[in-house]
Amino acid sequence: MGDTISPETPASLRAAALAFDLRKLDRRFLEDPYPIYRPLREHDPVHRMCWSSDKKIDFRPNFADSLLYEHHTTSLVFNDPPYHTRVRKLLAPAFTPRALKALQPRIEALVDRLLDRAAERRRFDLIDDFAAAIPVQLIGDMLGVPSDERGPLRGWSLAILGALEPVLSREQFERGVTAVAEFKAYLVDLVRRRLNEAEGKEGEILSTLIAASDFAARQGERLSELELLHNCIFLLNAGHETTTNLIGNSIDLLIRNPDAMRELRDNPDRIDTAVEEFLRMESSNQLGNRRATRDARLGGADIPAGSYVHIGIGAANRDPAQFENPDRLDIRRQPNRHLAFATGIHACAGMSLARMEAKVAIGKTLARFATIERDGAFVRGGRARFRGFLHYPVRVG
Numbered sequence: 222m223g224d225t226i227s228p229e230t231p232a233s234l235r236a237a238a239l240a241f242d243l244r245k246l247d248r249r250f251l252e253d254p255y256p257i258y259r260p261l262r263e264h265d266p267v268h269r270m271c272w273s274s275d276k277k278i279d280f281r282p283n284f285a286d287s288l289l290y291e292h293h294t295t296s297l298v299f300n301d302p303p304y305h306t307r308v309r310k311l312l313a314p315a316f317t318p319r320a321l322k323a324l325q326p327r328i329e330a331l332v333d334r335l336l337d338r339a340a341e342r343r344r345f346d347l348i349d350d351f352a353a354a355i356p357v358q359l360i361g362d363m364l365g366v367p368s369d370e371r372g373p374l375r376g377w378s379l380a381i382l383g384a385l386e387p388v389l390s391r392e393q394f395e396r397g398v399t400a401v402a403e404f405k406a407y408l409v410d411l412v413r414r415r416l417n418e419a420e421g422k423e424g425e426i427l428s429t430l431i432a433a434s435d436f437a438a439r440q441g442e443r444l445s446e447l448e449l450l451h452n453c454i455f456l457l458n459a460g461h462e463t464t465t466n467l468i469g470n471s472i473d474l475l476i477r478n479p480d481a482m483r484e485l486r487d488n489p490d491r492i493d494t495a496v497e498e499f500l501r502m503e504s505s506n507q508l509g510n511r512r513a514t515r516d517a518r519l520g521g522a523d524i525p526a527g528s529y530v531h532i533g534i535g536a537a538n539r540d541p542a543q544f545e546n547p548d549r550l551d552i553r554r555q556p557n558r559h560l561a562f563a564t565g566i567h568a569c570a571g572m573s574l575a576r577m578e579a580k581v582a583i584g585k586t587l588a589r590f591a592t593i594e595r596d597g598a599f600v601r602g603g604r605a606r607f608r609g610f611l612h613y614p615v616r617v618g
């Protein structure tokens with residue numbers, strides 16, 4: 222693509238849409254994908270590329286027999302029922318309204334602590350010092366990872382998800398494999414320690430999963446050791462970068478839209494609709510994937526069985542047929558039927574937790590500081606699938 226998006230005549234936009242190739246993304250797209258989403262939606266909403274394969278087959282060329290292959294083909298998100306249903310049921314207790322209510326005071330205390338530190342320094346990195354610290358601690362709690370052992374979690378998660386990019390460099394691949402190896406070894410040790418304790422810990426998802434696994438040496442096992450380990454790894458990955466990006470992207474949106482910042486500051490009760498709008502405008506997860514299991518028709522195009530389909534979540538969330546004035550941030554937008562958490566049986570299991578984290582983090586940040594400004598150049602994550610910042614210096618007053 223890249224060079225093919227020339228300034229906006231209808232013909233050039235159509236040509237850009239037709240020439241779009243997920244395997245050839247340039248910096249411009251990674252910084253701002255919305256200008257190409259628009260012609261894709263208008264001219265080629267079911268865009269054909271030459272990929273067509275089973276997910277397990279599709280991962281072979283990039284991952285071969287590596288630990289990345291083992292991980293990504295064992296986590297629930299890349300599996301169908303009945304395995305998917307089994308794991309999803311086991312995770313359910315961690316995400317009930319009761320479990321989430323119990324987490325809320327912890328999230329609040331954590332955010333307060335981070336904001337205290339930020340208030341002392343006045344200048345800090347929105348991502349490293351704030352947005353990324355929140356989900357890592359929460360998932361660390363859910364998995365029962367002791368506080369002083371959480372250091373590597375963020376790096377592992379970034380490396381494993383980085384390996385899901387449409388095009389994978391050798392370096393990304395190797396970083397991903399090493400991260401799975403280290404994380405897996407760490408979890409084996411953590412599980413052994415947990416097994417030596419008499420009782421599982423209330424509300425800790427790791428204990429629930431262990432009790433349902435081969436580790437607990439029960440018969441009629443519902444989870445093998447590998448399944449247990451890879452779903453724990455997936456939980457961290459699913460809940461970490463996405464939530465970090467939601468918090469970072471939301472505050473960036475407010476900085477870029479001072480009227481919205483003022484409105485939310487003056488009307489903190491608009492936080493619910495505001496967070497939905499942040500999720501829509503800058504979805505942390507821009508792309509999904511599915512494989513057609515039978516011949517289908519979608520948006521007027523035939524999709525033969527076996528086709529690999531990329532789902533443009535970020536493009537759907539700016540669709541003018543669904544959202545009036547889609548490129549405008551409207552923190553009161555209602556209805557707001559965005560697809561940031563996807564839909565169907567794989568819809569995000571952690572959406573209520575993610576919403577809660579974002580509301581507490583953004584609400585408390587606005588309440589604490591009269592001004593929040595950018596304080597230098599930011600660094601984007603540079604990914605097509607996960608949209609967010611790696612670094613974003615801010616100054617608060």
Ligand code: HEM
Nearest residue numbers: 297298459460463464467505506562563567569570571575
């Ligand atoms: C803003 C934050 C988040 C966003 C935008 C997000 C988005 C998504 C999306 C789009 C999917 C579907 C993926 C697919 O079908 O291909 C998904 C699945 C999932 N998410 Fe999230 N997520 C977020 C936070 C979280 C959190 C905090 C957790 C848990 C701690 C979590 C756990 C999961 C799980 C377990 C799945 C797999 C569900 C399944 O396959 O049945 N997510 N998420």
